[in-house]
Amino acid sequence: MTAPAATPAPAPAPPPVPAATPAPDISGHRSFRPFWRNPWRHPWFLEGFTWLYLIWSLVPIAIAVLFSFNNGRSQSTWQGFSWRWYFSDPVNSVLHDPQLHAAVIQTVRLSVLTTIIAVPLGVAFALGINRWRGPIPATFNFVMILSYVIPELIFGVSMFFVFTTLFSSVHLGTLSEVLGLVTWNVSWPAIVVQARLVTLGRQYEEAAADLGASQFQVARRVLLPLLAPAIFASAVLVFSGVIDDFVIVDLLSSSAGNTPMSVIIYSTQHGGNGGPALNALGSIMLAMSLIIVVLGYLGYRLLSRGEASVGLAALTAISGEG
């Protein structure tokens, strides 16, 4: 989510583990030192704090997932395990409630469409902007980065107005949602690919050009393969970003048929009709993101094999922090 132009440089070597290094005794005679004076002692307090934070951050979600399997209407009192909120309840389960069912399909539809459009658009933009010299590309690169940092509410408001007044033939609904989401997410591939281009340098394409490759061949046969991990990482970021997106789709959806999961959870819970079916919907979102992340992690490692890339670099790359 951060650092638009952070370089995907190879991860710096992990800092030495202070705890593993015994304090060197250079004094020549044994001196008693209480453990709290040992400058290399393990920071137990910090570690404890970190674990407390992680518990606070993850246990509520685990409990929310647990209640999606609750055999009762409560979101807070456990009444036994069941699949009723997923598929066995003939009326209120995610499978059978038409609104919840449609929301799952709409989320998948928006994620796929947005990724298919935004990634090629952003990659081509990044390549072109990076190689084309002059004030025009610099200006539009700045515009692109502004679209990355502008608060989502202001962006969503502008989309809402443009589709209700100027381009009113587009109407609110799936098309306007996809147009809005593509614009919002196109900065991911544009930023990630540009950062990768900077670290690659130009020697590979110059070599190819010296060997007689045309610009198209350079882009197709040299740059694209070298950029593959970055392109892949940005696709993962776009896809999972759309699954989690709320503001844009909330402002641009118009009926039950084009309302994705995040908006259904919000409006149903806020409207006072919450129940474990919403937890089930949220758990499905979670599972979708998880699958994308695992695929993204494995795919990134596969594509960037042969480089000094370890698991940590893959992790930070698919979370936009390369």
Place this chain on the structure above:
Amino acid sequence: MKDMRKNAFWVVLALPGILWLVVLFIVPIYAVLAIAMGKLDQLIESPVAVWNPLDWSSSAVIDVWRDVFGSSAFAGPIIVRTLVYTAIASLLCLLIGYPAAYFVARFAGRRKALFLVLLIAPFWISYMMRMLAWIDLLSSGGYVNKALGWVGVSPVNWLGGQSVTVILGLVYGYIPYLIMVLYAGLDRIDPALLEAGRDLGLGRVRTFIHVTLPLSRQPILTGLLITVLPMLGDYYTNQMLSGAASTSMIGNLIQGQLGTPGLEGQGAVLSLMLLVVLLIPMIYYVIATNREAAQ
């Protein structure tokens, strides 16, 4: 001429993206301006965009000004509340996030990947799912009230318009973003600098104060920006966790005006005011991260 031909290939590649940004980013922002400065169709109470700056009217701006600063200003307190919530929540994010990010970047050692996965996990989980988790916990019969009951405290109506709950929701919602920025920044600090501090006789605390903290100024600032910018436009956290007017923020004001006939122009004005205020931090963020990348 040769330069033009050399450029042509890259121009063609960049062009679709440029056109897309013009039509679907620059024009929409201008549309907000045209509606903010536009007129109201009295008959159907819908906003009429005025595209020519010479014909702009300031009636919506005046309306908003009165709402914010006038004698019956109802928007003034909402803006103050937004600022207070955002300030408290982002400082809490920093106080909680910094030690965790610092530990993982410096001391996690061989377990770094495990810690990193756990730190990033919330980042991948839908915001609404994470709010839902706290609704479950804080509801009248939820685990928090049950735990309070064991120690003899009577149940608290956490979800009935409590500022504390909304701030908790904001911290919980946005802290993963801050932690990721902090972690990336702290991880980049060369351990040799810290060792040098140690070799020169600084203790653990003084090494932190004199070496680590100055070096993490930049990640702290960008990290705070990345939490503050969305918090100022947030309208869903408080709707989920409180729903009461006593906790509404600027985002609720804007979002409420969008669907209301006759008020959409004012919604446009408020969005633009927010954008103008945030433009400087936004540009600072762009420059700061560019400089970081150049290093």
